[in-house]
Amino acid sequence: MNKNIKNIKRNINAISSETLNGENYSRNDFARSILNYPAMMVPSVQEPIIEKLSEALNNNVSLLDPFMGASNTLVTGMKYGMNVFGQDINPLSILLSQVKTTFYSIEELVDAEKRLISLTISDNSEIVEVAFVNIDKWFTKNIQIELSKIYRAIRSEQSLKIRKFFWVALAETIRLTSNDRTSTFKMHMRPIEEINSRQISALKTFLSVSKKNIKNISDYISVLVQNGHVENDKYIKNVDVVWGDTNAEIRTDKSFNLLVTSPPYGDNQTTVTYGQFSYLPLQWIPIEDIDKSITIDYLKTAQSIDNKSLGGEIKEHIKDVEYKVFEKSKTLKKFVSQFKEEERKRAEKVTRFINDLDSSIDKMLPKMEKDSFLVWTIGNRNVNKQIVQNDLILKELFAYKGVGLFTDLEREILSKRMPGRNNFSNMMSKEKIIIFKKTN
Numbered sequence: 001m002n003k004n005i006k007n008i009k010r011n012i013n014a015i016s017s018e019t020l021n022g023e024n025y026s027r028n029d030f031a032r033s034i035l036n037y038p039a040m041m042v043p044s045v046q047e048p049i050i051e052k053l054s055e056a057l058n059n060n061v062s063l064l065d066p067f068m069g070a071s072n073t074l075v076t077g078m079k080y081g082m083n084v085f086g087q088d089i090n091p092l093s094i095l096l097s098q099v100k101t102t103f104y105s106i107e108e109l110v111d112a113e114k115r116l117i118s119l120t121i122s123d124n125s126e127i128v129e130v131a132f133v134n135i136d137k138w139f140t141k142n143i144q145i146e147l148s149k150i151y152r153a154i155r156s157e158q159s160l161k162i163r164k165f166f167w168v169a170l171a172e173t174i175r176l177t178s179n180d181r182t183s184t185f186k187m188h189m190r191p192i193e194e195i196n197s198r199q200i201s202a203l204k205t206f207l208s209v210s211k212k213n214i215k216n217i218s219d220y221i222s223v224l225v226q227n228g229h230v231e232n233d234k235y236i237k238n239v240d241v242v243w244g245d246t247n248a249e250i251r252t253d254k255s256f257n258l259l260v261t262s263p264p265y266g267d268n269q270t271t272v273t274y275g276q277f278s279y280l281p282l283q284w285i286p287i288e289d290i291d292k293s294i295t296i297d298y299l300k301t302a303q304s305i306d307n308k309s310l311g312g313e314i315k316e317h318i319k320d321v322e323y324k325v326f327e328k329s330k331t332l333k334k335f336v337s338q339f340k341e342e343e344r345k346r347a348e349k350v351t352r353f354i355n356d357l358d359s360s361i362d363k364m365l366p367k368m369e370k371d372s373f374l375v376w377t378i379g380n381r382n383v384n385k386q387i388v389q390n391d392l393i394l395k396e397l398f399a400y401k402g403v404g405l406f407t408d409l410e411r412e413i414l415s416k417r418m419p420g421r422n423n424f425s426n427m428m429s430k431e432k433i434i435i436f437k438k439t440n
């Protein structure tokens with residue numbers, strides 16, 4: 001290893017635990033709060049690692065996040081002037097990430113906001129614009145009428161980029177005004193007494209969300225401008241935000257020298273239900289305004305996205321999956337083999353998840369250049385009251401592929417948004433940041 005690389009490793013290992021634990025982070029950091037997407041990475045935690053690896057790569061970086069989520073990794077990469085590429089299976093992640101990586105001028109947003117507000121105020125129609133099973137369970141009639149006014153106003157905007165910005169504000173408004181509890185990511189109705197006594201206006205909520213989002217996006221864009229990464233109202237490097245199933249392919253011909261990601265910790269149904277979280281907002285946002293290439297029927301049921309995500313689908317017989325993946329990870333084999341009957345069935349879900357994770361790594365590695373770095377933030381979890389050592393398993397999967405460990409760090413999860421109480425006990429309070437280096 002050359003001296004420069006040794007120094008980089010030393011500098012990464014010297015990052016303080018306060019920084020890694022996210023103790024200094026601010027809620028408004030990096031436009032991250034325009035929509036409360038589940039399990040967002042804290043930018044200030046990743047930033048020093050990204051910065052030091054950028055140095056190792058002579059500040060000429062093409063960054064890939066194959067599980068992009070709320071795109072905080074891409075946004076951090078853009079602060080350092082990197083080419084960035086993100087992919088996710090959840091259409092709501094795509095919309096949110098498109099907005100967070102686009103250049104907006106504050107004037108165009110404020111003008112559009114004024115137009116939208118005056119349209120919604122003068123709109124006396126009581127027509128409800130969307131229809132889906134159980135709409136009356138999830139939204140009161142008043143909220144449906146108010147959301148429809150906002151919907152019509154956004155649709156009347158000429159510019160797609162402006163519509164996208166306000167669809168995100170509508171998504172957050174839906175999260176806050178539906179009858180679904182905000183305390184869990186799984187859909188769970190509020191008690192009926194609470195629904196009846198809530199004093200809530202979708203129009204007022206939309207107004208305050210829009211104002212906050214305009215401020216957060218403008219603050220972030222001014223950082224990009226200050227850092228010299230914007231010319232002629234455009235980010236100077238490439239940004240790609242792509243809908244896709246990482247277990248099937250990474251949808252680009254480009255190659256990368258840095259991968260930074262935080263994958264799911266297990267199948268969505270038993271860890272974080274990103275899909276259920278997105279189900280109600282996505283009912284109100286036209287697909288053609290997100291991405292026409294989306295091929296999953298994500299509006300069919302509240303489980304559609306989660307079933308298509310890592311570990312969600314039963315594609316092969318469990319014996320065949322075990323045969324393949326146990327050879328790659330002794331830790332997984334040992335974990336699963338201790339269980340019988342019902343417990344074994346639960347453990348099999350872990351096997352399917354790890355198998356999907358493994359095959360998605362096979363889709364990423366050919367896109368990674370020689371001497372590239374891969375940074376994985378992953379936590380362990382409990383299944384059948386035993387620890388699934390995701391960190392060890394991931395290291396074994398990479399070792400099997402001949403990709404060596406560069407270094408690893410541990411952090412305490414203080415501020416990363418965790419699932420609600422039902423799931424909390426299944427997740428650990430620590431996670432690992434594991435850095436691999438691909439040398440061939």
Ligand SMILES: C[S@@+](CC[C@H](N)C(=O)[O-])C[C@H]1O[C@@H](n2cnc3c(N)ncnc32)[C@H](O)[C@@H]1O
Nearest residue numbers: 040041067069070072088089090245246309310
């Ligand atoms: C922990 S989140 C990523 C958080 C992100 N790094 C951030 O900073 O916000 C994991 C993401 O993986 C996505 N995902 C799960 N299965 C996927 C698949 N098969 N293909 C692409 N994305 C997937 C989920 O939709 C979710 O957004």
